[in-house]
Amino acid sequence: MAFIALNNAPVPIQTRAPPPHPKEIDVAFASNHELRKRVHAAIDQNPTQSTLFRDISTYILDQTSAAPADPTTKKRKLQDSSGLQNGAPATNRLTNSSSKAWRTYPGVSFSIPQRKKFTLELLDQQDGGIRAIGANGSVECAIACKDVDQVFCLPVPEKAKKQHNFVIIPVHGDGVAPVPDEWKASPPEPIVWTFEEATGKNVVEGEDPGPGLVAEAIHHCLIQAGTGKQVIFPDANEFASAVPENHRKGDKAYHVKAHRGSKEGYLYFTAVGIIYGFKKPLAYFDFAAINSISYTAVLRNTFNLVITTPTAEIEFGMLDQTDFAGINEYVQKHGLQDASLAADRRAKKLNVNKVGGNKEGAANGAQASGDGDADEESELQKAERELQDKEDDEEDDDDFDPGSEGESEGEGSDSEGEEAGGSYEEGDTAEMEDDDVDGDHMEH
Structure with a gap:
């Protein structure tokens, strides 16, 4: 019985070690650890797929090492x-x-x-x-x-x-x-x-979030x-918006909302130039690329900003009037209103973009602008003066009373005198007529 039991004992199953993974897979998926692990797991579960994954890896390596044959590929x-x-x-x-x-x-x-x-x-x-x-x-x-x-x-x-x-x-x-x-x-x-x-649980203690x-x-x-x-x-010493950040009241806003054509975006005024983003076409105006900056369509609440380059004029519309003063200060600081400085900025472009060179270039530009335009009316002052003149004209139109047309100065005096509680005696009639005559001469 012992002999029979011994011969009927279950034979232990010998497990085979999984075949090694092709080296091409490790190389092709070296930059994506998670994907490489999934490929390895798939091969371990179904070893017959090893050849397929090896061929895929070889194809990937061939594609990344060679330039694409069709430059218009999607x-x-x-x-x-x-x-x-x-x-x-x-x-x-x-x-x-x-x-x-x-x-x-x-x-x-x-x-x-x-x-x-x-x-x-x-x-x-x-x-x-x-x-x-x-x-x-x-x-x-x-x-x-x-x-x-x-x-x-x-x-x-x-x-x-x-x-x-x-x-x-x-x-x-x-x-x-x-x-x-x-x-x-x-x-x-x-x-x-x-x-x-x-934020929250994702913040690592002692690490800048x-x-x-x-x-x-x-x-x-x-x-x-x-x-x-x-x-x-962005640097508040260069520009910070006067309009607070809507979603975070305690934070400074460094952008100005603007339209380029029908597309809405944001202008940033930085230490090396002006950048407009973030949708295509994104634009960056290096100081050396700016001939001049001017303002148009200055209204009570908005204005337009025009940046002139050697090849084009690009207009940004519907900027908030609240940021007018800050933008103009930035423009004057970097000497961007004077087109004569553009050639000088382009000549110094190598120094503009170097570390520390941008501030020096900005200071030189601001000094040059201040020396040349000290006695001239600034663009901001001119725009404000024109806006004030326009408002004065509108107020004059509002004050005009068509019903008073043809009345003499004397009649106006008569009315004013009555409102003040005064009255004229009969002996003053001649004097009033003399006043009417004088008033008619002034009107003519």
């Missing part, structure tokens, strides 16, 4: 929307999604060039840059640090929660100056994404690339 690739130098492909390190990023921020909401959530990655060192990685692990848009003109961090108006838009202006991508011929095939576009400040850490990381990459640029924040 999905915006790096060469179509990133503003890389002279439209040429960027370094392999920036375009290759398998290259390791220095900083990674998943789930970031982009609005330009695509309205979609991507993983934001920052690559430092000299050939570094900024790029957006899609859900499939491919580079959707990117820009090399050396091709960055300016980077802004601007508060988003009319939001209950604090949000900031990071705006990257590429070289030749300001939306104002004409694009050089060699760039017209693939003109560079700005890159805009939104940072939402942490605002955009400061991301701005510092971008600044680090710009410095490593030798650009000398920095992230530009």
Whole structure:
């Protein structure tokens, strides 16, 4: 019986170790850890799919390492929307999604060039840059640090929660100056994404919930690339709106609502220039690109702002009259009313955008403007004078009484005298007639 029981004992099942995952998968999905884990789990559950996933990974690597064959492809690739130098492909390190990023921020909401959530990655060192990685692990848009003109961090108006838009202006991508011929095939576009400040349970103790850490990381990459640029924040010393922030009464507002044609947007007056966002077409007016600034359609509640560049006049309408004084102070401070200073600003453009150079250039411009226009009527004073004259004319029209036409000055005196309680004696009739004659001579 023991012998039979021994032979009938269940034979232990020998489990096989799962086959190793293809290396192509790890490389293709290196920038998306969660997606790579899902692929591995799918292979472990169904090993027959290993070949399929390996082929997909190989295809992804081939696509990211080679330039797209059709430049008009619907999905915006790096060469179509990133503003890389002279439209040429960027370094392999920036375009290759398998290259390791220095900083990674998943789930970031982009609005330009695509309205979609991507993983934001920052690559430092000299050939570094900024790029957006899609859900499939491919580079959707990117820009090399050396091709960055300016980077802004601007508060988003009319939001209950604090949000900031990071705006990257590429070289030749300001939306104002004409694009050089060699760039017209693939003109560079700005890159805009939104940072939402942490609140409640999302706040990490001892860590800034605002955009400061991301701005510092971008600044680090710009410095490593030798650009000398920095992230530009709004500054109350430059401009702060007189209109309070509607959704957060305690916060300063740095924007002015304005219309460009039928589209509504926001103007920001910063230390390096004026920027209009956040919808396409976004425009950035470098000080050197501004010939002059003037005001039109100045009314009781609104006015229009006209920015003149070497190639065009761009008008922004329906600005709140409350911000008139602050904007004009900014314009005078940077010498933007005098077109004769434009050439001088363009000559000093290299110093305008350097760290610390913008303030010096602004001071020089303001001093030059003050010396040249000290005795002239400012644009603001002229507009206010014209508005006052218009109001005086309207008041004169309101005071005019058609029923009094043809009455003499004497008759008016008679009426006034009666209202005052006085009366005329019969002996004063001749004197009244003399007054009537004198009044008629004055009217004629």
